[in-house]
Amino acid sequence: MSVFDVVDGRFVATELASGPWDPNAQIGGAPAALLARAFESVPAADGLILGRLTYDFIRPAPIGPVSVRASVARDGRRVQLLEGAMLAGGVDVVRARALRVHRASAGAGASQGNPPPGPDAGRTGELPGLHRPRFATDANEVRFVEGGFGGGPGTAWFRLTCPLVGDEQATPIQRLAAAADFGAGLSSALPRERYIFINVDLTVYMDREPVGEWICLSSETRIAGGGIGVAESVLFDECGRVGRATQALLIAPR
Amino acid sequence: MSEAPVFSVADGQFVASQLSRGPWDPNAQHGGAAAALIVRAFEGLPAPEGLGLARVTYEFVRPAPVGPVEVHADIVRPGKRVQLLEATMVADGVEVVRARGLRVLTADAAAVDGDGGPPPPGPEHGKPAQIRPPHRPMFAFDAIEIMFVTGSWGGGPSTAWFRLRSPIVEGETPSPLQRLAAAGDFGNGISATLSWDEYLYINPDLTLYIEREPVGEWICLSSETRISADGIGIAESVLYDSRGRVGRATQALLVAPR
Numbered sequence: 001m002s003v004f005d006v007v008d009g010r011f012v013a014t015e016l017a018s019g020p021w022d023p024n025a026q027i028g029g030a031p032a033a034l035l036a037r038a039f040e041s042v043p044a045a046d047g048l049i050l051g052r053l054t055y056d057f058i059r060p061a062p063i064g065p066v067s068v069r070a071s072v073a074r075d076g077r078r079v080q081l082l083e084g085a086m087l088a089g090g091v092d093v094v095r096a097r098a099l100r101v102h103r104a105s106a107g108a109g110a111s112q113g114n115p116p117p118g119p120d121a122g123r124t125g126e127l128p129g130l131h132r133p134r135f136a137t138d139a140n141e142v143r144f145v146e147g148g149f150g151g152g153p154g155t156a157w158f159r160l161t162c163p164l165v166g167d168e169q170a171t172p173i174q175r176l177a178a179a180a181d182f183g184a185g186l187s188s189a190l191p192r193e194r195y196i197f198i199n200v201d202l203t204v205y206m207d208r209e210p211v212g213e214w215i216c217l218s219s220e221t222r223i224a225g226g227g228i229g230v231a232e233s234v235l236f237d238e239c240g241r242v243g244r245a246t247q248a249l250l251i252a253p254r
Numbered sequence: 255m256s257e258a259p260v261f262s263v264a265d266g267q268f269v270a271s272q273l274s275r276g277p278w279d280p281n282a283q284h285g286g287a288a289a290a291l292i293v294r295a296f297e298g299l300p301a302p303e304g305l306g307l308a309r310v311t312y313e314f315v316r317p318a319p320v321g322p323v324e325v326h327a328d329i330v331r332p333g334k335r336v337q338l339l340e341a342t343m344v345a346d347g348v349e350v351v352r353a354r355g356l357r358v359l360t361a362d363a364a365a366v367d368g369d370g371g372p373p374p375p376g377p378e379h380g381k382p383a384q385i386r387p388p389h390r391p392m393f394a395f396d397a398i399e400i401m402f403v404t405g406s407w408g409g410g411p412s413t414a415w416f417r418l419r420s421p422i423v424e425g426e427t428p429s430p431l432q433r434l435a436a437a438g439d440f441g442n443g444i445s446a447t448l449s450w451d452e453y454l455y456i457n458p459d460l461t462l463y464i465e466r467e468p469v470g471e472w473i474c475l476s477s478e479t480r481i482s483a484d485g486i487g488i489a490e491s492v493l494y495d496s497r498g499r500v501g502r503a504t505q506a507l508l509v510a511p512r
């Protein structure tokens with residue numbers, strides 16, 4: 001089973017795409033990965049690599065048929081700006097931009113930091129949510145290194161265990177996009193019975209392209225008085241640091 | 255505040271003055287000048303009560319010239335709790351900056367969590383930047399006062415306070431968010447690790463996450479540039495005001511020999 005089936009050339013989000021809040025809505029990581037796949041298929045000049053993905057989750061993305069589009073908004077030999085969207089029933093549900101930048105030709109070697117202890121050293125654990133199947137529990141394997149899911153700052157490894165589309169193997173960038181959206185859930189300290197805390201966007205900066213199947217998030221949520229909640233996650237693969245994910249949160253009493 | 259503005263207004267258009275100039279090209283604006291003018295355009299769009307600006311993402315798609323520019327901003331997804339905004343800066347009919355802004359309902363006091371920590375030592379403990387500007391006047395130094403508390407210009411990880419001296423738009427006092435946007439684009443400059451004479455490390459984008467609205471005139475950046483082997487450069491800056499942490503600025507970098 002896959003997160004998205006392909007039926008008559010269209011994508012159909014399966015139950016494996018569903019998030020923790022609503023069994024009929026996709027978790028952000030599912031459209032994030034599918035749009036990353038669409039961006040990966042847009043040709044670019046030699047030497048350009050993905051540096052940033054930005055997603056605005058403007059409406060709930062439904063379980064069921066969706067389409068994605070991706071195109072070049074500004075082409076160049078050294079920088080390329082891409083735009084994409086996920087549509088359902090003809091309406092935009094996610095808007096995205098991606099930035100490709102030419103590989104740095106000097107200065108490399110600033111400290112990348114070691115990754116946290118690997119997935120083998122982590123624990124399995126409970127993930128909040130009432131319905132099954134869903135993305136976090138049934139399309140992913142999770143290993144906690146510090147903290148649990150919810151309850152403040154935490155560190156965990158994630159591995160997509162099923163194909164993203166049809167029977168295709170997910171690429172490392174698709175895996176990174178799928179995992180990067182877990183930061184808010186991983187690090188939230190608010191009680192789920194009393195508050196909703198839904199991320200309305202996701203920004204992923206990549207220092208380099210990730211490798212392998214496991215992605216680690218070391219996440220923290222900060223909510224300033226009279227301000228806006230922001231979850232930040234340093235992203236790692238098994239070789240070290242690969243970037244940072246940031247999510248702005250809509251926080252409201254239930 | 256000196257009276258000469260970064261942007262004057264003529265026939266309903268903005269005119270970027272020499273005070274907007276960046277370091278790379280004497281005919282192009284600093285990203286912070288364009289960033290602040292776009293925030294001002296977002297501030298001009300109505301919002302339901304309780305929404306605050308949470309994020310702005312800028313794509314610097316072409317050099318923004320010194321001279322006449324227009325700014326267009328719209329609400330592309332209205333909502334009571336979340337609003338998505340888009341803006342462009344256009345020069346001579348061509349788009350030079352594309353931006354998205356996200357407004358989100360601010361959290362109620364009972365939900366407060368996580369202490370951003372105290373700010374770095376204030377600007378009164380800092381030293382002015384020791385650097386010979388490539389041209390004058392320019393945005394850094396002439397429109398903005400800069401005081402380093404750790405590090406130095408282009409010497410790796412650094413912390414510095416920034417204060418806009420000039421109005422962004424003629425006759426107006428800059429808002430705290432305009433001040434934040436003006437300062438937020440300096441991370442790659444103050445934390446650079448490569449020789450200015452030999453390399454470009456120019457930012458084609460800027461993302462600001464704003465945890466709360468800043469107060470006062472001074473904004474601090476604690477910045478670091480990381481260039482990954484077989485990857486790209488990224489400059490990250492934690493943003494502070496006099497009370498503490500207010501957010502983060504991130505810039506992807508095009509690093510290349512000149």
